[in-house]
Amino acid sequence: MAHPLFERHRATLDAALEAIRVRGYWSAYSEMPSPKVYGETAMQDGKAAIDALRGQEFLLDMPGRIGAVASERSPYGVELSISYPECDPQALIDAGLAAMPAWQKVGADGRTGICLEALQRINQRSFEIAHAVMMTTGQGWMMAFQAGGPHAQDRGLEALAYAWREMSFVPNEALWEKPQGKNPPLTMRKHFEIVGRGVALVIGCGTFPTWNTYPGLFAALATGNAVIVKPHENAILPAAISVRIIREVLAENGIDPNLVTLAVTSDRKTTQALAVNPAVKSVDFTGSNAFGEWLKEHCRQAQVYAELAGVNNVIIESTDDYKGMLKNLAFTLALYSGQMCTTTQAIIVPADGIETDEGHKSFDQIGADLGAALDGLLAKPEIATAVLGAIQSSDTLARLADAAALGEVVVASRKIEHAEYPMAEVRTPIILKCDAADEGAYMQERFGPISFLVRVQNSTAAVALSERLVHEHGALTVGLYSTQPEVVEAVTAATCRAKVALSINLTSAVYVNQSAAFSDYHATGGNPAATTCYADAAFVASRFRVVQRRYHV
Amino acid sequence: MAHPLFERHRATLDAALEAIRVRGYWSAYSEMPSPKVYGETAMQDGKAAIDALRGQEFLLDMPGRIGAVASERSPYGVELSISYPECDPQALIDAGLAAMPAWQKVGADGRTGICLEALQRINQRSFEIAHAVMMTTGQGWMMAFQAGGPHAQDRGLEALAYAWREMSFVPNEALWEKPQGKNPPLTMRKHFEIVGRGVALVIGCGTFPTWNTYPGLFAALATGNAVIVKPHENAILPAAISVRIIREVLAENGIDPNLVTLAVTSDRKTTQALAVNPAVKSVDFTGSNAFGEWLKEHCRQAQVYAELAGVNNVIIESTDDYKGMLKNLAFTLALYSGQMCTTTQAIIVPADGIETDEGHKSFDQIGADLGAALDGLLAKPEIATAVLGAIQSSDTLARLADAAALGEVVVASRKIEHAEYPMAEVRTPIILKCDAADEGAYMQERFGPISFLVRVQNSTAAVALSERLVHEHGALTVGLYSTQPEVVEAVTAATCRAKVALSINLTSAVYVNQSAAFSDYHATGGNPAATTCYADAAFVASRFRVVQRRYHV
Structure with missing residues (x-):
């Protein structure tokens, strides 16, 4: 029997799997900010939710708290003054590692189901997140809604579908029977465990704090890793809301919410120390060439999935x-x-x-x-x-x-x-x-x-x-x-x-700068602008390992 | 219509795909050195073929020849004195790159079919390769036959099956139709090309020159890369025979055989220069921690798949x-x-x-x-x-x-x-x-x-x-x-x-040091003894990239 949340969201997952198989048009989350889809008062509610956060402390009960950071300045000139808990990075890593064994035990179906539930909750909060994206990035409202809301969620779901597909190919167990001529066969039972590689660090950018964060976040999480989200210092809020939602869903399902934490800091050295921590086994990064090259140079212990700059x-x-x-x-x-x-x-x-x-x-x-x-x-x-x-x-x-x-x-x-x-x-x-x-x-x-x-x-x-x-x-x-x-x-x-x-020959309403989830492979990972694609098998397959045990039966 | 060699070997591939799905017992190539399978004179023929090579130049018509290397000393004390052409590494790289576009055009099915054919030819030469393995590594005869022959071929086929499975998930093209309410949909045709990442360097070890070489070799080749095989200086012959067979199959199918070459050198500096060449995008390595760490430290331009030492x-x-x-x-x-x-x-x-x-x-x-x-x-x-x-x-x-x-x-x-x-x-x-x-x-x-x-x-x-x-x-x-x-x-x-x-509790005829292709995941890639597993999706998925083009229809 699969995990109840896996069953609940099975149709969405199946449709996403079909979408990545054919890579035609598909979307799980409505890109129209329609009251019929998101509720009659969604627009006002979303804005009000963000307004209510202004000047306040953003509550996240995470370990190792050492201070607070309130670094966001809105490109729209709106005073945000939202203060986020700053935590000792090692405390976040330790907490993530401690939460991993139970997360592993939930199994691939349970992890995928819980991630699907989290994405649905995030989708329901699209207006709130859109306002957060708009206020922190300077995007226009419609773009903030679409790219920061449903399109980002679609990209997260796409990564999740790839992660599930790869995990689903690993059988839980096998019976190995090797013929021995006239003698009875050699027979072994083998068990195969999917285990996350460690702590995943997901470093966000200042312009697309959800679109560029969700793929790595959900790919790493579904494959059994703890995740530390390190948002850009000027675009914390959309990540913070997303992380809080995920933590709520984890806790509801009996998983230590410290599996997923938010690392805020205005000190690049702190981020660098996190990135080279031996427990960090993957780094997802969107941003400048300079820091991307630093990561590739220094993070030998981790797989680096970087989207850098280019000359389009x-x-x-x-x-x-x-x-x-x-x-x-x-x-x-x-x-x-x-x-x-x-x-x-x-x-x-x-x-x-x-x-x-x-x-x-x-x-x-x-x-x-x-x-x-x-x-x-x-x-x-x-x-x-x-x-x-x-x-x-x-x-x-x-x-x-x-x-x-x-x-x-x-x-x-x-x-x-x-x-x-x-x-x-x-x-x-x-x-x-x-x-x-x-x-x-x-x-x-x-x-x-x-x-x-x-x-x-x-x-x-x-x-x-x-x-x-x-x-x-x-x-x-x-x-x-x-x-x-x-x-x-x-x-x-x-x-x-x-x-x-x-x-x-784009001459109508598709633009060269647009990339559609489930259909367009965003970046190839084959030229200096990126080491990875969102999303393909390579984006997920190295995020977990298979550990086997075998014995005679 | 799929490539003829793909059709010819379809049943083998399908069985291998089923094997990696269930990971029970399966083998494509007979591990019994039986005359019924391999021919009545296979034993004598294989030994005679190796004896005929002793004291001779091993013919491989590769570009940039600069000399010859005859470095093998048999652990059995048999005089080998086989001389292999030494080529300018850059000439091998240039030739590999030049051969890649045509190899890409053959498509995933063509590449897979040609690799399957090459594996079958290699299997038919199992006795010859077994003698070469025995004489260069010091393995006992039966082990040289099994581990150097059919078991190694099974591992190569396993990697090929993973490569094919991942490539088969990338559709050749898609029709993208996005609804526009009452207006006609936005419609685009998209094409997706699987492209190899560049030149793959496969560095063999002195003890298992085929078992540890075939997985990386066939995974890289099938996914569209040129391959340079750099065998251990004391175990060149098994790799040289394998490379020559692959080159013959390539040429028969209209592919420039310099897609796959053999790099022999007794100078570690030459190998190091190859490994950091910008055109080299993956390095498969089996061997010492010291050189493995050097590779991880210096090969930033390449994905390193390393199997190093450990304390089992x-x-x-x-x-x-x-x-x-x-x-x-x-x-x-x-x-x-x-x-x-x-x-x-x-x-x-x-x-x-x-x-x-x-x-x-x-x-x-x-x-x-x-x-x-x-x-x-x-x-x-x-x-x-x-x-x-x-x-x-x-x-x-x-x-x-x-x-x-x-x-x-x-x-x-x-x-x-x-x-x-x-x-x-x-x-x-x-x-x-x-x-x-x-x-x-x-x-x-x-x-x-x-x-x-x-x-x-x-x-x-x-x-x-x-x-x-x-x-x-x-x-x-x-x-x-x-x-x-x-x-x-x-x-x-x-x-x-x-x-x-x-x-x-292994107490009968399965041993802790044995790993069965298609069933046992050999290495996890999750501890210091190896950065990769033979074979899983992670072993193949990063060896190719997907390049798309799109236009309105």
Whole structure:
């Protein structure tokens, strides 16, 4: 008899398993913030729940408390002043290790069922989490709801489905009967235990505190590990709410809630010490190359699943829908002010321009038209602020201020006033143009609303530059606009070599920076932008080990 | 339509998939060296094939040839003088990379089919490979045949089955249709390509040149990687024959045979340079802790699958079959002179002795009786030499000579003359006794026929010591003799924590140092003795990446 929560959520799990098998469209959690789905008062309740936390201590009864941290500053200028318990890292590790044997005993079905229940509870709190995401990251409301709520939950469920699938292949026991000719067979009973590897450290980022945290969190948890979630110091709240929900579900099911804890600290050294602790056997990380490289360099005792930076790029070779292309690109550049790990930074265009359904367009014309498309998209302030959100960090603001010196400005960045949040730092994207030779400008990640039209000799040079960017600097996304089959084929081959996902001729409502759970493999793990994919078998299979015992029967 | 070789070997693959699903007894390749299976003249033909190679150049038409290496010295004292081409490592890497795109295009089914064909051809040459294994490793004939032939092939097939299973979960393409309310759905076609990660380096060991090489070799190859096999300098021939067979099968199927090459060198620096080459994305290694740690320390660009050393141990707490236990242990210690990564080194016994079906046995009595069991097993020289084989390396001979100083000798090591090979260095095991406190003696791997009866205070201390040995020094095997359910339970829990396989009360014809393909998970990857298991999903899942492209339809 499987665990009751496994049975309760079996249909969801089965659908997720089918989704990762066929990788078509599927979603477990409604992306429409509809009162019919989430309740008539969900919107007000969610906002009220967050407002009630402001200025308060966030209650989490964790061991080894040594102080409190209240480090979040909202990009919307809203005073948060939420204080989180800071705990001795070793106390969190010890507590996690102590909770693991009982968690292992629940079995793969029990662990998966409990994780499914936790995801459902998280889903029910989507409005609250969305407000937390919005206030801490600067995302616009709809994006905070979708990417921070149901889409993040879908990614967590996807990782859970992979974890369950791999665990389900390990039989609990086997009867081994080896024939011995005319003699009776040699017979053994064998038992196979799935055991977690130790403590999993999941380090979140400041821009997507749930979307980039749930996959590692649920993959590690389901496979039998204790988990310490270390959120970005400016985006603690969404993680804290999620961790509290998971702890509640664990406790309800007789599991020590300290299996999952929250580590808050403003001191990088504390995080580093956690990451190299011998008991930590996996580190999930989203963030800067610098810290990612540090982790890869120092965390020999752990498997590191890192999503770092890259130089995402789009090749424009030709198009049969010039307007659609411009609109699509403009939205990509504007969405969350380009503060996505998937946002295009380099737009590679032949010097002689391109052929389109509206005739030949010169390199300069494309820049001007893209600027106009951006202006059109962002013309109404209420739409502009909804799409752009606010700039998440002062570093990004500084990068944006300095960007104008990196090339010839095609489209200048503007500051936009936010009607509801007057303190919010809202900025439109800057687009510069430069030659392929100006590598110092575009050939490193410049996180935020900064992109470059890069002039190359011809389409062959465009393909070569795109491939080189991915090989050397990494990328999560490459886009291509071309009506020429041989160009599509060449870029297909180049992206296979460089191991990066390719989107071809996006001119409607799918964007190169969007990745759909259960269908799009997010990152490949095959170029410098990431050591892993969300989610595939490799993302889960090394998170547990199989321990056997055997004896004659 | 699947690849013809995939169809031809489909039944074998399906049976292997079923075997890894249930992990009961199964084998694809007959372990009996029967003329009915392998041909009436297989024995003579195999030996003749090896004899014909002696004193010759081993032909392998590989790129970048810079010289020749003839480093093998047979532990049986037979002159081999086989010369292998030495190639510029970068030339091997470049050739492998050049061969990869066509290999990728064959698809998962084609790659798997070609690997299955290669394994079948290897199986047909089992006698030849067995002679090569025997002559280079010092294994006795039957062991060389079984472990070097069908058992190694089974392990290769097992890895192949895992690789195929994981690859088969990646759909070639998907249709993604996202509902848009009353509007037509957003529709995209997505293609998913499985791409190898780069060049795989497979570094073999001197004692099991096929058993420990085939899993990594076939896992890496099937998942789309080029493979460079770097055999141990003293056990090149079995790998060279295997590589040549694979290259023949590749060429017959239109694949550049330089996809799989052999790197021979007597210079560790050359191997090190290969291992850190940026194009090398995985390293499979079996061998010493020192080089394994070097690999883990330096190969940041590659996933390292390492099987290192450990202190395997057996706890003797009580038994209801004292004679069976002694016979079983004696065989384990004697087989291939203890030169197995799974051989027991520490036999942990309570100071007060144990209860048995023959009454109480004191600590000293157990030592004496184990010595008598060894003497009985090895009484006839022809049986002794068949079981013991020859000592593979001068290092092991030296360790054995020095071992007598490590404690009180219970059973001395003897030199035995080999009737057929008078130059063979055949030695019986030494058994010493010591106290648990004599950690300097038994608490590091002493590879070869050296083991210790370790006196502990009581059974609780025995369990604790066993667990600590595994945690701190690693182990592939732990054994337990006990009639007490609470002791079995305690050791079960301890081995789960320490992540090591447990064999309980082996008193007949299964030995703690034996691991059966498709059923026993060999190593867990969860303690210092190994970073991986042969074979499970984690052994294969990170060897490939998925690259997608998508476009509207």
